[in-house]
Each structure stands twice: as structure tokens, then as C-alpha cells.
Amino acid sequence: MFAYTIRRILMLVPVLIGMSLIVFFLIRAIPGDPAQIILGQQASKEAVAQLRDTLGLDEPWYVQYFIYMKDLLTGDLGNSIRTHAPISEEIWPYFAATLELSLFAMFIAVVIGVNAGIISAWFQNSWFDYVAMLLALIGVSMPIFWLGLMEQWAFAVEFRWFPTSGRESILNPVDSITNLYIIDTIIQGRFDQLQTVLRHLTLPGLALATIPMAIIARMTRSSMLEVMRSDYIRTARAKGLRMFWVVYKHSLKNAFIPVLTVIGLQMGLLLGGAILTETIFSWPGIGRYIYDAIGFRDYPVIQSGILVVALVFVTINLLVDLLYAAIDPRIKYQ
Amino acid sequence: MDAPVLDVKGLKTYFFTDEGEVPAVNDVDFHVKRGEVLGIVGESGCGKSVTSLSVMGLVPSPPGKIVGGEILYKGEDLTKANDKRMRQIRGNDIAMIFQEPMTSLNPVYKIGNQLIEAIRLHNRWDKKKAWNRAVEIMKLVGLPRAEELMNSYPHQLSGGMRQRVMIAMAMVCEPEVLIADEPTTALDVTIQAQILDLMKRLNKETDTSIIMITHDLGVVAEMCERIVVMYAGKVIEEASVSTIFKEPKHPYTVGLIQSVPDMRDKKDRLYSIPGTVPKPGSIQKGCQFAPRCEHAFDRCFAETPELENQEDGSRVRCWLHNS
Numbered sequence: 001m002f003a004y005t006i007r008r009i010l011m012l013v014p015v016l017i018g019m020s021l022i023v024f025f026l027i028r029a030i031p032g033d034p035a036q037i038i039l040g041q042q043a044s045k046e047a048v049a050q051l052r053d054t055l056g057l058d059e060p061w062y063v064q065y066f067i068y069m070k071d072l073l074t075g076d077l078g079n080s081i082r083t084h085a086p087i088s089e090e091i092w093p094y095f096a097a098t099l100e101l102s103l104f105a106m107f108i109a110v111v112i113g114v115n116a117g118i119i120s121a122w123f124q125n126s127w128f129d130y131v132a133m134l135l136a137l138i139g140v141s142m143p144i145f146w147l148g149l150m151e152q153w154a155f156a157v158e159f160r161w162f163p164t165s166g167r168e169s170i171l172n173p174v175d176s177i178t179n180l181y182i183i184d185t186i187i188q189g190r191f192d193q194l195q196t197v198l199r200h201l202t203l204p205g206l207a208l209a210t211i212p213m214a215i216i217a218r219m220t221r222s223s224m225l226e227v228m229r230s231d232y233i234r235t236a237r238a239k240g241l242r243m244f245w246v247v248y249k250h251s252l253k254n255a256f257i258p259v260l261t262v263i264g265l266q267m268g269l270l271l272g273g274a275i276l277t278e279t280i281f282s283w284p285g286i287g288r289y290i291y292d293a294i295g296f297r298d299y300p301v302i303q304s305g306i307l308v309v310a311l312v313f314v315t316i317n318l319l320v321d322l323l324y325a326a327i328d329p330r331i332k333y334q
Numbered sequence: 335m336d337a338p339v340l341d342v343k344g345l346k347t348y349f350f351t352d353e354g355e356v357p358a359v360n361d362v363d364f365h366v367k368r369g370e371v372l373g374i375v376g377e378s379g380c381g382k383s384v385t386s387l388s389v390m391g392l393v394p395s396p397p398g399k400i401v402g403g404e405i406l407y408k409g410e411d412l413t414k415a416n417d418k419r420m421r422q423i424r425g426n427d428i429a430m431i432f433q434e435p436m437t438s439l440n441p442v443y444k445i446g447n448q449l450i451e452a453i454r455l456h457n458r459w460d461k462k463k464a465w466n467r468a469v470e471i472m473k474l475v476g477l478p479r480a481e482e483l484m485n486s487y488p489h490q491l492s493g494g495m496r497q498r499v500m501i502a503m504a505m506v507c508e509p510e511v512l513i514a515d516e517p518t519t520a521l522d523v524t525i526q527a528q529i530l531d532l533m534k535r536l537n538k539e540t541d542t543s544i545i546m547i548t549h550d551l552g553v554v555a556e557m558c559e560r561i562v563v564m565y566a567g568k569v570i571e572e573a574s575v576s577t578i579f580k581e582p583k584h585p586y587t588v589g590l591i592q593s594v595p596d597m598r599d600k601k602d603r604l605y606s607i608p609g610t611v612p613k614p615g616s617i618q619k620g621c622q623f624a625p626r627c628e629h630a631f632d633r634c635f636a637e638t639p640e641l642e643n644q645e646d647g648s649r650v651r652c653w654l655h656n657s
Contacts, residue, residue, distance in 0.1 A: 231437040237392055238432075239452045239503070240425035253442045328442055329487040 001325065004333035008318050012311070019310045020072075020303065024065055027294075027302050033057075034081055034297040055081065068303065077307075078300035082293070087304045091289065095308065096179035097167055098278070098285035102270035104182075104201045105208035110263060113213040114252075117220025117259075121228060122247050132217060139214025145276040148207040152280065155203060162203050165282035169196045204281040208274055212266035219262045223255040230254075256327055264320030268313040338365035339510050339543050340389070340428070344403035347381075347388045351397050358384040358398070360567035363641060366511060369541040371534075373558035373575075375548060375590070379611050381567040382547045386513045390430055391420040408510075426456040429504035433516040435497035439488035446484030449503055456507045467506065475502045475532055494525035498532065505536060512536075515547045530556055551594050555579065563587050566612055566622035569641055573648030583650045585627045621653065629654055 035051040036043065052058050056067065071078060077087040116136070120129040156164040167181060168174050174181045174193055182201075185194040227233065228251050236250045237243075275287035286305060293301035325331045347359040359381040366372045374382050387393045389405055391412060405412040407427065412420065432438045440448060449468040453459060459467070465484070472480035475498045488496060497517060504512055514533065518526040534557060537544050546557050554561055554575065561578050563571040563586065571584040582588045589607035609626035612618070621627070624634040633653050641651045650656065 231432060231434050232440040234392065235432065235438045235500070235503075236440065238390055238424055238430045240421045240423070240455050241451070242421065250440050250443075254440070330441055330489050 001322075001333055005318075005322065008321070012314050012318070015314055016307065016311060017069075020069070020307055021065070023303050023306045024061075024068070027297075027299055028061065030294070030297070032297050034299060037297050038081060068300075072307075077304035080293075080301050081298045082296050082301070087301055090301075091286070091305065091308060093176065093179045094284060094286045094289040097283060098271060098287065100180045100182060101201060101204055101208065101278075101283060101285060102267065104205040105270060106212060106263065106267050108205060108209040109212035109216055109266070112209075113216030114220050114259065116213075116217040118224055118247060118252065120217070120221045121224035122243070124225060129221075133221070136214040136217045139210050140218075142210055144207055144210060144274070145280055147210060148204065148277050148280045151203045151207055163196075163200050165280075167197070167200050167284060168193070169200075172196065204277055204283055207277050207281075208270060212263070212270070215262050215266065216259060220255065220259050223258045224251055227251045227255040253327060257324055260320055260323055260327070264316050268316045271312045271316070272309045337367075338406075339368050339408060340545075341365040341406040342385070342389065342403070343406065345385065345388060345405060346400065346402035347384050347393055348399060348401050349397045350399065357567055359388060361403070362564070362567070362569050364562045364569060364572065366543045366545055368510075368543055369537065370560065371537055371544045371546060371558045373546045373548065373554040373561040374564060375551065375554055375561055376564035377549060377611050380564045382549075382564055383515055385564070386430065386515050386545065386547055389513065390424055390428060391415070392424075422456070425452055425504075425509070426507045427509055428511045428513065429507070429509040430513040430515065431497070431500045431504045431517050433519050435493050435500055435520060438500055439496055441488055443487075444484065445486055445488065445491070445499055449484070449499070449506060452503050452506050468502075471502045471506045472499070474536075475499075475505070476528075477502070493521055494528065497521060497525075497529055501529070501532065501536070505540070505542070508540060509542060511543045511545065513545045513547065516549070517546075518553060519548075519550070526553075533557065551590060563590070568622065568651065569649075570623065570651045571648065572641070572650075573646075577646055577648050581646070583644065583648065583655050584623075584652045585629050585654070586623050621651075 033048070033052075035048045035055060035057065039047055039051060056064060059067075068078065075088060077091065079086055080090060083090065116132045120132045123129055152164055155161045163169075172193060174184055174190070174197065175188065177184050177187065181197040182194065185191070185197055224247075228247075233246060233250055236246045241250070272287070274285075275291050277283070278285045278287045279291070286309060290302060290305040290309075292298075293305060321333075325333055342362060342364050345359055345362040346357065349356040349358055362381070362385055364372065364374070374385065376382050384393065384398070387398075388400055389412070393400065400413050403413070407423065412423065415423070439445070446465070446468060449471070450461065450464045453464040453467055454461075457464070468484060469480045472483060477483055477495060477498050483491070483495075483499075488499075491499065501517075512533075517533070518529050521529060530553060533544060533546075536542060544557075546553065548554060558575055560574050561572065562569050563578075563584065565586050571578070571582070571587045573583075578587065579591065582591050586607070589605075592605045593607065595604055607626055608628075612622060612625075618625075618635075620633075620635040620637055621630070621639055624630040627634065631653070637653075639651045639653050639656050641649050642656045643649050644655060
């Protein structure tokens with residue numbers, strides 16, 4: 001198991017190198033000169049040329065890439081062209097904002113989605129099953145930016161139950177320690193702020209939870225239906241076990257592997273930064289960070305931001321694979 | 335001593351499907367006495383398994399439903415018992431083992447976990463006591479290194495060992511009746527003999543009644559005292575083992591016994607009963623076996639015979655023997 005984990009981590013290296021190469025060339029294919037954009041349209045040719053030289057943009061591409069990789073190995077993600085700050089320091093608050101939102105959304109999606117799927121399978125063809133699966137179908141087909149806007153309009157503008165946007169109250173900002181505000185407010189004992197933070201999380205969290213919730217519910221239902229027909233479920237019932245335990249103990253653990261796969265994939269997508277949702281709710285997340293960097297031709301931020309997102313995605317996949325073995329003893333990694 | 339532990343009377347279990355109602359079990363009577371081994375024999379699809387699932391209250395519903403008859407366990411009608419009462423009876427009073435040992439244990443829980451779960455469902459014991467009882471029953475069913483096996487997962491065991499675990503799990507609460515639905519069908523022959531020996535020994539030692547559901551007449555001859563032969567959802571003959579093998583009365587039973595290969599009598603072709611079991615639901619008038627029966631006459635196609643007592647104590651549903 002340990003050797004397998006190490007091997008999998010080593011296998012991430014070529015994936016990330018490939019990823020960095022693709023990003024490196026793609027952003028250079030975007031028209032527009034960073035130096036020109038930074039200095040503005042009125043800047044003199046000489047000023048632009050000098051800035052290009054300072055930024056190293058005059059070097060051949062392979063030299064640029066080599067310098068970039070050399071810096072990466074020392075943990076240096078480069079400096080932002082726009083803010084001049086080191087990206088490795090700058091990126092964390094944005095990433096933390098996305099991480100918190102994604103975990104919050106995924107928590108909602110798993111709790112509701114898994115239970116809805118279980119109950120739908122348990123009472124197959126009941127009204128609950130029909131309603132839940134109809135809602136799930138609507139959920140997977142819903143354009144999320146539209147759902148976000150409607151939520152905002154209904155619950156923030158009309159009813160004023162939740163704030164329209166942002167992570168925290170501007171008048172009462174959170175002192176960030178970890179930048180995960182739920183944790184920050186709890187360790188500081190600021191439960192008034194915790195409440196505000198949770199209220200800010202609710203609408204974007206619900207919008208982001210919709211698709212994963214719907215997919216998880218459908219996957220749980222079909223997987224549970226298959227498991228509940230199996231012989232060992234009959235054995236569990238023949239022992240005299242309550243249906244509740246037959247379902248939640250004996251069936252769920254067996255049915256969970258495909259559900260876990262879906263959770264992992266969806267979590268990877270959420271952590272990649274849901275740009276539309278983050279834009280609608282002015283969420284200062286990684287998606288917004290990269291999106292703004294593209295507008296500014298901030299090459300180092302785009303490169304490193306995408307690399308971080310890719311790293312997170314493959315790490316989650318690795319975690320999911322390792323979790324399989326924890327759930328099902330028949331799965332062994334050598 | 336002679337009062338039956340389990341007495342099934344006129345049991346009817348129907349399945350209500352889109353294609354119409356299917357009487358999988360249609361008027362089945364049998365009883366088991368304390369410490370007795372009863373065999374229920376018949377071809378695939380004759381309603382044996384549905385009968386046993388009906389007794390356990392585990393008929394998949396919908397589409398299945400017990401629509402008539404009584405299942406009397408020590409005088410209590412289980413068809414009228416509520417869900418809570420049935421859960422008390424399952425595993426504790428009537429236990430069941432299944433045909434497929436390979437898939438009948440939950441693959442993601444340890445053997446010990448599954449055994450202890452069965453014990454603690456019906457006894458208010460602490461974990462330590464339940465653990466000890468589990469080890470004890472594993473030794474009783476002849477599993478070596480019981481403590482080690484408690485921490486194993488089902489996939490680490492062979493088929494024979496798994497069936498022993500299933501038997502241990504069924505016997506752990508000392509049930510009055512053990513229903514064994516083709517317990518040896520999926521095992522190879524030497525293991526089959528060991529499992530049958532084990533069940534016979536447990537029957538002697540614990541006085542548990544066993545209902546042995548099988549299509550294997552060899553198993554029946556080995557294990558049972560009395561036999562019920564089923565055909566198309568009905569009991570067609572009931573007799574002691576010696577009577578069945580010496581003097582089978584119903585033409586179907588005769589056919590079944592003839593189709594057992596005999597080592598002493600080498601034939602080129604094995605005997606087989608012509609035709610196939612009617613599809614459940616394709617009910618015809620008269621005796622269900624008549625179309626395959628070489629002795630059938632007009633009355634067999636017109637009227638359905640009843641299960642009638644014979645002089646030698648057996649019961650037969652056939653116009654050749656009934657009046």
C-alpha cells in the first residue's frame with residue numbers, strides 16, 4: 001500500500017510536466033503582448049521593449065520554459081506581472097476561498113444526494129423515488145449560472161435572507177489565519193462572524209452543490225438497487241436484521257465505490273474553481289484569480305494557477321483510489 | 335414430541351407481474367417435527383425456494399405476496415405476524431442457509447463482524463461474550479483456526495469454508511428450524527459430503543429440525559427421514575424416504591427416481607422425463623403433470639386431484655391412486 005502510494009505520487013510528475021507544457025504554449029497562443037497591456041496603448045515602443053526584456057519575454061520559448069521549471073523545482077511559482085508579489089504567497093487566500101466553498105457545497109451534495117439515492121432505492125417506484133429522480137434530472141440539466149442568479153434574486157434581493165455576494169461582511173472582516181474562514185472564526189471564538197461566514201457560503205454553496213448532488217443521488221440509487229438484489233443482503237435479512245441496518249450498513253458500504261468515484265471527480269471540478277459561480281457571487285476564489293490573470297495576460301499567474309488546479313485534481317483522484325481499498329477489502333494495491 | 339414445530343397449510347404465494355399473476359406456490363402443505371429432517375424435492379422452478387422464502391417472510395414484495403394458507407410456527411400463524419415479530423423469528427427461531435456460499439456473505443465485513451451481528455441481534459450479550467460464542471460455533475462447524483478466521487474477509491475463504499460459516503451463522507442462535515436451500519449445489523462433491531455430514535451431526539446434537547430443499551435425490555436419501563415432492567407449485571407426493579425409493583406412487587416421482595444414474599447398470603442414455611416444467615402462470619385444467627405423464631387419461635386433463643392419504647401412510651396427488 002505504501003509502495004503503491006509512492007509510485008502513484010511519482011507518476012504525478014510526468015502528468016504535471018505535460019500539463020505545464022500544454023498551458024505554457026496555450027497562453028502564448030493568446031494574442032496580445034503582456035508588456036503592451038501592462039503599459040497601456042499609449043506606451044512608447046522603447047518602454048515596451050525594455051519591459052519585455054525585464055520580464056524575460058525576449059528569450060526563446062525553451063529558455064523561458066526552462067527557467068520556469070527550474071524555479072518550480074525550488075517551490076518558486078514566479079511573481080505576478082500585475083502585483084509583483086510571489087504567486088506562491090498570493091495564491092493561497094484565493095485557493096482557500098475555493099476550497100472552503102467546494103467543501104461546503106460537497107458536504108451538502110453528499111449528505112442530501114446519498115440519502116436521497118438510498119431512500120429512492122429502498123422505496124423504489126414510490127412517490128419519493130419519482131420526485132427525487134425528477135428533481136435530480138432537473139438538477140443535472142440546470143445551467144448553474146442561471147440557478148445562481150435566480151437564487152440571488154429570490155433569496156438575497158427579494159427576501160433578503162442571505163447576502164448577495166462576497167465571503168464576509170465588509171464592516172466586520174474576519175482576521176484570517178488559515179484563510180478558511182469557518183476554521184478561523186471558530187479558533188478565534190467569533191461565533192457572530194461564523195454565522196455571517198455561513199450565510200455568505202449558503203447561496204453559492206447551494207448553487208455549486210446542485211449538479212454533484214443530482215449526479216450523486218442518481219449514482220447512489222442505481223448502485224444501491226444493484227446491491228440490494230444480492231445474496232448477502234438476503235442473508236442479512238434472514239438474520240432478522242432491521243431494514244434500516246440492512247440498507248445503511250450492509251448495502252451502503254458495498255454500493256459506495258461508484259458513488260465515491262463521482263464524488264472525487266466532482267470535487268476535482270469544484271476545486272478547479274467554478275468561474276461562473278465565483279463571478280456571480282463575487283467569490284474571491286482560484287477561478288476568479290486565473291480568470292482575472294487571463295484578462296491581464298499575467299502569464300506566470302495563469303501558468304502556476306492552472307498547475308495548482310491540476311495538481312489538486314490529480315491528488316484527489318489518488319485519494320479516491322486509496323479510499324477504494326479502505327472501503328472494499330478485496331481491492332489490494334501492490 | 336409429535337406436534338410439528340412448523341406446519342404449513344394450503345400456502346399460496348403469488349407474484350403479481352405486468353404479464354399477470356403467477357402462482358409460484360399454489361396450495362402447499364407440509365409439516366416438520368422436532369429434530370426431523372424433511373426433504374423438499376423438485377425440479378427448478380417448481381416453487382421450492384419461494385416456499386422457503388414464504389416461511390421466512392422474505393418473498394420479494396412487490397411483486398410477491400402470500401395470498402392464502404397458514405404457516406404455523408409452534409401454533410403461531412406467521413402469515414399474520416407483523417414485521418417486528420418476523421424479525422424476532424428470523425435467525426432466532428427459523429434460520430436459513432442459501433445455495434450460493436460464494437455470494438451469501440457480505441464481502442466488505444469481516445466474518446467475525448457478521449457472526450457477532452447475528453448473535454447480538456437476538457441476545458443482549460456484550461461483545462466479549464458474543465465473540466466467544468462465535469468462536470465456539472465456528473469450532474462446532476469444523477472450521478480450523480477459528481480466532482484467525484474471525485478477522486478474515488469472506489474472499490479469503492474457500493467455498494466450502496464459506497458454507498460452513500453460513501451454517502455457523504444460521505446455527506449460532508440455536509434455531510428450532512433450519513431451512514437449507516440447496517446448501518451443497520454450488521460445492522464440489524467431496525465438500526458436499528462434508529457439509530451434509532456436518533448438517534446431520536448438528537441435527538443430532540442440537541435437535542434442530544432441518545428442511546432440506548434440493549433437487550438432488552442422493553442428498554435426500556443421505557439426509558432425510560421424510561420427503562415432500564413438489565411440482566408446479568404443488569405438493570404431489572409426501573412419504574418416508576424408504577417408501578419413496580421403494581414404492582414411488584406419483585408418475586413424476588417415479589420419473590425422478592428413474593432419472594438418477596445407477597452405477598451398477600451402465601446405460602447409453604440416461605432416463606429423462608419427457609417435456610419440461612410448465613411455465614409458472616400457464617395454468618391448465620386438471621393435473622399439471624398430465625401433459626408429461628405416460629399414464630395420463632381423460633380425467634387427468636379435466637379435474638385437479640387432491641393430496642390424499644394412502645394406506646402406507648404416504649400422501650399422493652394423482653388420479654391413479656386417488657378415488
